[in-house]
Amino acid sequence: MASYQSETGKVFQAAHAPQRYLLALSCAGASSTALLNLLHDNLARQQAPQSAKGVKGGKGGGQRVRFEIVVAWTQTQTEADAAWQRYQARYPSFTFHRIPLSSALSLRTKSIDWTSLPPLNADLTAPHEQLADLLYTRLATPSSRADVQRLLVRHLLMDAAVREGCDVLLLGTNTTALAELTLSETAKGRGFSLPWQVNDGPFQLPSFASYLSSGQGEQTTTTTTESEDEAPSKLSIYHPLREIFRSELQTYITLTTPPLTDLLPASNTSPRRRRRRRRLEINYPSVVANVVRTTGKLERPGGAAAEDKKSTTTTTADDTTRSHQKQCGLCGIVLDEAGDARWRGELGEQAPDVEERRGKLCYGCSRSVNG
Amino acid sequence: MAPALCAVCKTERALIKRPKNHQKLCKGCFIEIFEDEVHHTILSSSLFYPGEKVAIGASGGKDSTVLASVLKTLNERHKYGLDLVLLSIDEGIKGYRDDSLETVKRNAAQYDMPLKIVGYDELYGWTMDQVVETIGKKGNCTYCGVFRRQALDRGAKMLGIKHVVTGHNADDVAETVLMNLLRGDLARLSRATSIVTGSNASDVKRSKPLKYAYEKEIVLYAHHKKLDYFSTECIYSPEAFRGSARTLIKSLERVRPSAILDVVRSGEDMARLVPGQTQDACACKANATSAPVPAAEEDNGSGCGSANGRSTGGEMAAMERQLKEDEKAAEEKLETEITIPKPHAKGSRPKPEKESKASSITVPIMKQNWAHARDAATCRVRSCARRACFLKG
Numbered sequence: 001m002a003s004y005q006s007e008t009g010k011v012f013q014a015a016h017a018p019q020r021y022l023l024a025l026s027c028a029g030a031s032s033t034a035l036l037n038l039l040h041d042n043l044a045r046q047q048a049p050q051s052a053k054g055v056k057g058g059k060g061g062g063q064r065v066r067f068e069i070v071v072a073w074t075q076t077q078t079e080a081d082a083a084w085q086r087y088q089a090r091y092p093s094f095t096f097h098r099i100p101l102s103s104a105l106s107l108r109t110k111s112i113d114w115t116s117l118p119p120l121n122a123d124l125t126a127p128h129e130q131l132a133d134l135l136y137t138r139l140a141t142p143s144s145r146a147d148v149q150r151l152l153v154r155h156l157l158m159d160a161a162v163r164e165g166c167d168v169l170l171l172g173t174n175t176t177a178l179a180e181l182t183l184s185e186t187a188k189g190r191g192f193s194l195p196w197q198v199n200d201g202p203f204q205l206p207s208f209a210s211y212l213s214s215g216q217g218e219q220t221t222t223t224t225t226e227s228e229d230e231a232p233s234k235l236s237i238y239h240p241l242r243e244i245f246r247s248e249l250q251t252y253i254t255l256t257t258p259p260l261t262d263l264l265p266a267s268n269t270s271p272r273r274r275r276r277r278r279r280l281e282i283n284y285p286s287v288v289a290n291v292v293r294t295t296g297k298l299e300r301p302g303g304a305a306a307e308d309k310k311s312t313t314t315t316t317a318d319d320t321t322r323s324h325q326k327q328c329g330l331c332g333i334v335l336d337e338a339g340d341a342r343w344r345g346e347l348g349e350q351a352p353d354v355e356e357r358r359g360k361l362c363y364g365c366s367r368s369v370n371g
Numbered sequence: 372m373a374p375a376l377c378a379v380c381k382t383e384r385a386l387i388k389r390p391k392n393h394q395k396l397c398k399g400c401f402i403e404i405f406e407d408e409v410h411h412t413i414l415s416s417s418l419f420y421p422g423e424k425v426a427i428g429a430s431g432g433k434d435s436t437v438l439a440s441v442l443k444t445l446n447e448r449h450k451y452g453l454d455l456v457l458l459s460i461d462e463g464i465k466g467y468r469d470d471s472l473e474t475v476k477r478n479a480a481q482y483d484m485p486l487k488i489v490g491y492d493e494l495y496g497w498t499m500d501q502v503v504e505t506i507g508k509k510g511n512c513t514y515c516g517v518f519r520r521q522a523l524d525r526g527a528k529m530l531g532i533k534h535v536v537t538g539h540n541a542d543d544v545a546e547t548v549l550m551n552l553l554r555g556d557l558a559r560l561s562r563a564t565s566i567v568t569g570s571n572a573s574d575v576k577r578s579k580p581l582k583y584a585y586e587k588e589i590v591l592y593a594h595h596k597k598l599d600y601f602s603t604e605c606i607y608s609p610e611a612f613r614g615s616a617r618t619l620i621k622s623l624e625r626v627r628p629s630a631i632l633d634v635v636r637s638g639e640d641m642a643r644l645v646p647g648q649t650q651d652a653c654a655c656k657a658n659a660t661s662a663p664v665p666a667a668e669e670d671n672g673s674g675c676g677s678a679n680g681r682s683t684g685g686e687m688a689a690m691e692r693q694l695k696e697d698e699k700a701a702e703e704k705l706e707t708e709i710t711i712p713k714p715h716a717k718g719s720r721p722k723p724e725k726e727s728k729a730s731s732i733t734v735p736i737m738k739q740n741w742a743h744a745r746d747a748a749t750c751r752v753r754s755c756a757r758r759a760c761f762l763k764g
Contacts, residue, residue, distance in 0.1 A: 143627075186552060187623050187630050191637025195644055290555035297557055298644040336640060363636060367629070 022166040024157045025087070031241055032172030033260050034249050038240075039170075040091055086263050099160055102128035104152040107159040112152070113208040116329025116361050117369055139369065147188065147368040151331050158205060158235055168236045176246035176281060178239065179291040190364030193333045195298045200238045204334075206327040242292060247281050301334055328362035330369065335362055379404070387595070390587035391628060398595050405592050409441050409580055410449060416566045418578050419534070421452035426487075426532045428523055428577075429457040429478065431471030433687075434538025436478060436600035437589045438581055442536070443482050456530060457482075460522045461490040462515055463498020467606050474601040481599065489526035491518055503607060511607055527575045539579040542586040542620060545631045548638030550616035561642035564635065585631060590687055594694045602691055621686060 023039065025032045088096055104112065105120075105127045114120070118138035120130045131152075139145050161169045173181070178198050185194055196203060241249070253260035281288055326335040361369060375385040375395050383397030389404075396404065412418075419425065427442060429435045439457060446453045459475045462468050472488060479486035492498045495518060503511050527535050544563060551560035562568055569576040581589065593600055623630035 182552070183549075186549070186637040186641075187627075187634055189629075189633030189636045192640035192644070194637075194641065287553050291552060294552055294555040294557055297646065298641060299646050301644070363640075364633075367633065 019168070020164065020166040021168045021170050022157065022161040022164055023170045024172065026172070028083075028265050029172060030249055030253050030260070030264060031174045031177065031246070033263055034252050035170065035172040035241055036087075036091065036094075037253075037256055037260055040094070043093070083263070083265060090263060097160060097164070099156050100128065101149070101152060101156070102126075102131045104156055105131060107155060109155075109159045109162050109205055110207045111155050111158060111205050111332055113206070113329030113360075115208075116365075117148075143188075144368045147365075148330065151365075155332070158203070158237075161235055162205070166235075168238060171237065171239050172241055173239045174241045174244050174246050174249055175292050176288055178242055178295075179288045182291050182295050185364070188364055189367050190331075190362075192336045193328075193331055193362065193364060194295050195300045196331075196333050198239075198292065198295045199298070199300075200236075200242070201300075202234050202236050203332075204234055204327075206332040208329065243289075245281050245285070245288065301336075326360060328360065328365050330361055330365040333362055335360055387591060390591070390624075391585050391632070393628060402592060402595060405584070405588060406441055406444055406448075409584060410445050412566070412583055413445070413451075413580055416578075418536075418567065418580060419451055419453055422454070423452075423534060424454040424456065424530075424532045426456045426458040426523075426527050426530060426535045427484075428535050428537040429459050429475045429486075430538075431459070431474035431478070431601040432538070433589055433593045433598075433600045433602060433691075434540055434581060434586075436474070436538075436598050437593050437596075438536060438538040439478060439482055439484065440596060440598055441592075442580065443484070455482075455484050456532065457484050457486040458523065458526045458530065458532075458535065459486065459488045460519050460526065461488050461492075462519065463491050463500055464606060465500055467603060468499075470603065471601040474599060477599055487526055487530055489522050489529070491522065494518075494522055494525060499607070508607055515607075523577070524573045524575045528573070533575050535575060535577045536580055537577055538581055540581045540584050540586050540589055541631050541635055542617075542624075544579070544582055544638065545634035546616045546620050548634050548641075549619055552641075553616065557641075557645045560638060561645045564638040564642045583632065583635070586687060587690065590690055590694070594691070602688060604688075 021039075023032070023036060025036055084096070084098065105114075118134060121133045124130045124133055135145050135149060139148060157169055157171075161167075182194060182198055185191065185197065190197075253264070326337070327333060328335055377383045377385045377397035377400050378394050379396060379400040383399065385395035386398055387396045387401045388394070389396060389401065425442075427435065427439050429439060439455070442453070442455055445451060446455060457475060457479050459472060461472060475486060475488075478484075490498075499511065499515055499518075502514055506514070523535050523537075527533065547563035548560055551557070551563065566580075566582050567576055567578045592598075620631060620634070623634070627633075
């Protein structure tokens, strides 16, 4: 009887375990700071006793939602330190994690195929030096660097979510930023990846067998054992601010008590660029919203139905499916082999042995990495 | 400084810097590569079958003139066995179309192709001058576009032809992709990226053999082949929204020349992700010709040949002018630089990367070096594994 009670207790506890969300916070990002504040207020409201004065709709029963906050710092160390402390002081109820960009070299999820990227400099020992060498000397242009860095940050966040046991990754990207992302990705030949990058929904995390050996720059092929492959292969990514314009958020951060502007460093966006963005939103509000909604209509290959079907299958079946679907070594999106066959001449056809040895990249990532 | 040699033949002096990838080429190699790339597009998309009767939608502008010239050359060189006919639409715009039709008539004689002219007045009882007189200048391009598409169909049927080729180029396709993305029209985006389009209402299919050719290269080809074409813009108002997409495309091209093809690639990929579309990217089916995508009422713009750099401060017109001046200077053994005027919209241009010198292109110059565009020169001849070679059949 005691054992039965213990078992039912476990089941009850599992069913009512708090949903863990991981919020990506950018140190200078007004959007993600606003989202953090919104979630904080929401949590405070839910935790407050029902009779609490001044709290509307407050429900008793304690904590219903638990958040883990992960911060991916790409700024210089000094700026990051100051901002880091300000955030922790303001939101003491949240757990903050700090992730250096160089930890992309040792992801637990193994979601980056480093063999598909230019080789790391083995003479350098520190991971951050290796990564800086890769970004600043191996990539042809600043735009390539920005692309690769953005994708690395995305991998870090997904990895952090998996490591922290979160099922959902929340990104603070607003409508305007999503529209900008859509247009820039279209111009870079990454149209195929838009449904994954801009739309909400589950993301199939790739796991590459060939991986770096302890970040030393040597690429070795290791076989993923069962014990290592505990990480879930699927993660949900949501953009809760996808319907909010950047100008609305700029207003919101000044209206909170105290204003969120205290947390944010002075904007390094040029006044001219700010004016241009504002003018774009004022003059073409429907265009900005349209771009994001249009992308929202695009299907991921296999369709939504296939995604749902896959999500209900067992882990073993899922892994089998995953192993059959080739994914891009950098962005992790299913490779568009039919499209690539048609366009291969544009980038120069790779010899078969080179393709086998090196990981494969999608068209957009090849453009970024190989120029 | 010793003159740079052509990157392909390595013997002739490089006179042309390809707008697509900044490769330095001599005149002969540029013309050959341009024709080879169009040939590849035709093969990989299985556009024609031997003995097919094809109408070339000819407006007298640079795109359709180059299309006619290239198709005639390729038809003879690769023995396509096509029966080519020029099909022109007379919208009835005095001071514009009457002059351009004279060019088409000369082209018909130069290329030894039959010419059929179909007029709006005989088909609909209205000329565009009368339409504009009635509705004003605003929005008349919509009527004209609808009329022209149907006129091409009806003209082709009069000739007993089931295939019309048009001079849409990569810039036009990229522009349409962005325009439809901006206005949220996925159906049109999907249609515009397809190389072969058709209509439910008619069995005449349309295709765009110059779909992967840059507008600037078309101008260069026309110039170096000394083609006779008409470059005046339509006297009626442009389509404003298309104009802003065009400005955007030209700005992107200045920052990164490969951007146009990248947008086309994105558009093709996105078209396959539109709900209800097939996932098969490859247009080269096992059957002889590509299956047309329904074109409905609109697939692409610029069919009137009037989108000639209109919203970019007459960029193409300026390029043409400069090419002529350049030619004179070349005769005197001088090297000149062409500067394309900046677009009107101040501040609307994306911030250029460090390497770029965005405000000008030079023909021929050797200043810019785009590492990420260098491979785009590789002819797509090898690209399609499942290429259906209709000529073998």
